[in-house]
Amino acid sequence: MSGSWRSFGDEPLPVPLAAALSAFSEQGYHGTSIRRIAEKAHLSVPGLYHHYPSKQALLEGLVMTVMQELLDHSGQALEEAGPSAQRRFDHVVECLLRFHMHRRRQAFIASTEIRSMKPEVRDAYIALRDQQQRMLDRIVEQGVAEGVFATAYPQDASRAVTTMCVAVATWFRPDGDLGPDQVVQRYLSLARATVGAESG
Amino acid sequence: MSGSWRSFGDEPLPVPLAAALSAFSEQGYHGTSIRRIAEKAHLSVPGLYHHYPSKQALLEGLVMTVMQELLDHSGQALEEAGPSAQRRFDHVVECLLRFHMHRRRQAFIASTEIRSMKPEVRDAYIALRDQQQRMLDRIVEQGVAEGVFATAYPQDASRAVTTMCVAVATWFRPDGDLGPDQVVQRYLSLARATVGAESG
DNA sequence: CGGTACAGACCGAGCGGTCGGTCGGCACAG
DNA sequence: CTGTGCCGACCGACCGCTCGGTCTGTACCG
The missing domain is CATH 1.10.357.10 (Tetracycline Repressor, domain 2)
Incomplete structure (x- = not known):
């Protein structure tokens, strides 16, 4: 489709990635704890690790x-x-x-x-x-x-x-x-x- | 002195600051531990805190x-x-x-x-x-x-x-x-x- | 000159707390 | 009754920081 490169899809990220993105952009990678990401994803820590290994x-x-x-x-x-x-x-x-x-x-x-x-x-x-x-x-x-x-x-x-x-x-x-x-x-x-x- | 703004002094930083600079630029602030800075400064952790409070x-x-x-x-x-x-x-x-x-x-x-x-x-x-x-x-x-x-x-x-x-x-x-x-x-x-x- | 008093520089040990990550198990869908 | 999704409880390691103390000098007193 012509000009389709101009628009970027707005389908949301998987919840854990969206949570990590939000946390990383506020505090940086090392400044963010896995617990903070889990919290933002409305998950427990093991729940988060169910979706991503690290x-x-x-x-x-x-x-x-x-x-x-x-x-x-x-x-x-x-x-x-x-x-x-x-x-x-x-x-x-x-x-x-x-x-x-x-x-x-x-x-x-x-x-x-x-x-x-x-x-x-x-x-x-x-x-x-x-x-x-x-x-x-x-x-x-x-x-x-x-x-x-x-x-x-x-x-x-x-x-x-x-x-x-x-x-x-x-x-x-x-x-x-x-x-x-x-x-x-x-x-x-x-x-x-x-x-x-x-x-x- | 004319053009003196073109040159920057080369007097070295205080040892603890130089150590922190080196560590921060390798691993970032949150990625750097106070122990690593002390090590680079050839100091113990309390020795480092003697010079800088945090x-x-x-x-x-x-x-x-x-x-x-x-x-x-x-x-x-x-x-x-x-x-x-x-x-x-x-x-x-x-x-x-x-x-x-x-x-x-x-x-x-x-x-x-x-x-x-x-x-x-x-x-x-x-x-x-x-x-x-x-x-x-x-x-x-x-x-x-x-x-x-x-x-x-x-x-x-x-x-x-x-x-x-x-x-x-x-x-x-x-x-x-x-x-x-x-x-x-x-x-x-x-x-x-x-x-x-x-x-x- | 010797002795005392003090200050800056520094450290071993360890504090309370948080880190990334894991284990065993529970609820529920197919 | 098996697999998926998830969690409470927990692990060893490490975090920033502090405690109580030891050095080495240096300044001043007598």
Whole structure:
């Protein structure tokens, strides 16, 4: 379906994951006790462990599924953009922005709790994250090669754009002054400027 | 002294603070035990408490002094820049960049452990951080008013620039491919592009 | 000069409490 | 009567922090 990458499903998370998400985003992984998660899930501690084998598995469940979702959506956004570097850039950046607004808490956890992941989880997560970054890197390189982007430092510009999109998750509020469409408009304009595209 | 805001002193931290910094940046605040800090400081647990009254005081000591240092340096950078918006912008951005390279671990802790600060510490830290942000906001507004910056969204652009400078602390390595001067050159170019300054 | 008084730096042992995780069992659906 | 979903009770380990005390110096008194 056209533009389907723009919307993110609103089917709720499994209760224990939702509880973990809420707790982790308030206190962080190590600052959250398993008892607090159980309480938020309206379960006893063993009841929680019936569904997930460990605290780490809750983190993994939150982080890996949401990163896979981002990759799926941005892959679709890229596919739908066609060959134009400008359109590819715009689509992927918009996808990044919408993702970090719709999935802000999961995205925030994923990017701030890397230190709390056990090596195998961390490695798997980093691999997905790098894949996402390389997607944008290649688009910016393509744009520079074709002369539609003017930056002298394509890779740094690409990372800077990703950074500002990721940071949206730290300040965006669904009930804030700016709605998602406004944020997309503004940040797309800023992102284009950063890579030296013509149009503001 | 001219340009003194460009360099950051290399006098080492007090041993307990250095130990806490090292531990916090590896495992995070809640992931670090007071015993681990004591071990890194070559002290017993009571020996550590002889110097600092609590774990929270160690975090406060790390975060507040380094933020004050940033404000001092960027104030000096601003003063030395004179009235030109372009020069003011360049100086403050360069100061932000050099700070986040020289003090990368402290800056990283400060920006990632906000959740771990007790309310009074957090409020004080946020106040300093906002002061720094407003400094750049006003410069960008001035530049737009004078017509030397072209962005349609001055405040968002200002926040985006701050964000990319802060993020330098997460990936910069003193022994990496890029030296501090190169990073300053590249990111200054990107930051100018983001606010729509003429020169790349 | 020797002796006393004191202070800062530090530690072994251990406090009450919480941590992540587990065990055995109960209620109920198929 | 078996499997699923769940829980009260509990485990060993570890948490942040404190107690009572020991050192090493240093300053001042006589």
